[in-house]
Amino acid sequence: MSAATATRKGARWIEQWDPEDEQFWENGGKQTANRNLVFSVLSEHIGFSIWSLWSVMVLFMGPEYGIDPAGKFFLVATATAVGALVRVPYTFAVARFGGRNWTIVSALLLLLPTVAAAIVMEPGTSYTTFMLVAALTGVGGGNFASSMTNINSFFPLRKKGWALGLNAGGGNIGVPVVQLVGLLIIGTAGATHPRILLSVYIPLIVIAAALSALKMDNLAPVKNDTGAAKEAVKDAHTWIMSFLYIGTFGSFIGYSFAFGLVLQNQFARTPLQAASITFIGPLLGSLIRPVGGRLADRFGGARITLWNFLAMAAATGVIIIASTQKSLPLFTTAFIALFVLTGLGNGSTYKMIPGIYAAKALAKGLEGEEAASYGRRLSGASMGLIGAVGALGGVGINFAFRQSFLTEHTGTPAFVSFLAFYAVCFALTWAVYLRGQAVAPAEPVQAEAKPQLGYAQV
Known part of the structure; x- marks a missing residue:
């Protein structure tokens, strides 16, 4: 025990951390949390850029590469799938190694796919090699899970919506940024120089790792709780929120990877024309994520999520009309609105997670720090799993597009399936979290004896 404790001593380990204590928070806790948030965002931002690297690489892959549209969709789907799967171990790595320490390691791991792509990115390379290198970029997707788990521990419940939204939004912006850099390279050097893009990111990765080492902290009180992990896996809310997160984040990352390919194959856009549009949607979607968290803090995540799914379904309906009428302006406008x-x-769905477990704690009759501790344990344990399952939605989107273009040579059938999915998400959100303003299922006697936090407020 003493040896284990000794490994958590040092200048970058914080031994005591209680953000729910307002005096602690105002007397230095807030400043420490915000500093870690800033550098967490930087590292996660680079991670997202590398994870979405192949959404740009495929724009450089002209006819000389000999890869058809279905093959390109499969490449980006491979990157998405690996990024989703590694989110689970990345979540537990924070408590095992420390948030700062794992941020350094996870940033340096981004060098593997970036250097590998620089070596193989040329005509004549086998498709299998491209697929393996695309799979390596999945490590960038894992950065999200460890970063969100780490930042979740730094902030009090009343600030989590904004903090998690800012952390995730700043990371998500890595998608449009790498697409913008790709656009700049295609517009200046041409679509035959992909290695320039890679040479930009290699030093940025090293800088992100160095700043994480210098500026971030580890929280000694944060430890892996296998009991909480098992409880989270058994809890129905973990899987319900995973399903809803497929609809929000799965859509975001799936569309981010596929937008350029859809424009090229459905509307015959050149790589430059496609790249000049594709970054807009992910950029706006990333910037508004903290707003979703802030709105959820104020009005309740369930309410914001409910009406957001309705709006997503409406935007998808417009996309289907634009797709059948072959209207590029309407298609692009509606697609960006969907982003x-x-x-x-x-932002709103991720805010719901800590709120749900806070409500469950009250329903169990817990109070004060005991209730806060329960909420932190369960929300932290569930976040990695929810993030992983949600990201798999991006895989589904790219496979849906692949099949749609293979069989119908258009993305319309894929969009019809997405519309149906958003309708199911709307119904599920209402039925579980808003119908009758229900509270968490727990012991009935205790639930009636205590004031409850309804799910409409989560």
């Missing part, structure tokens, strides 16, 4: 709504929903 904005995915970002808004990302």
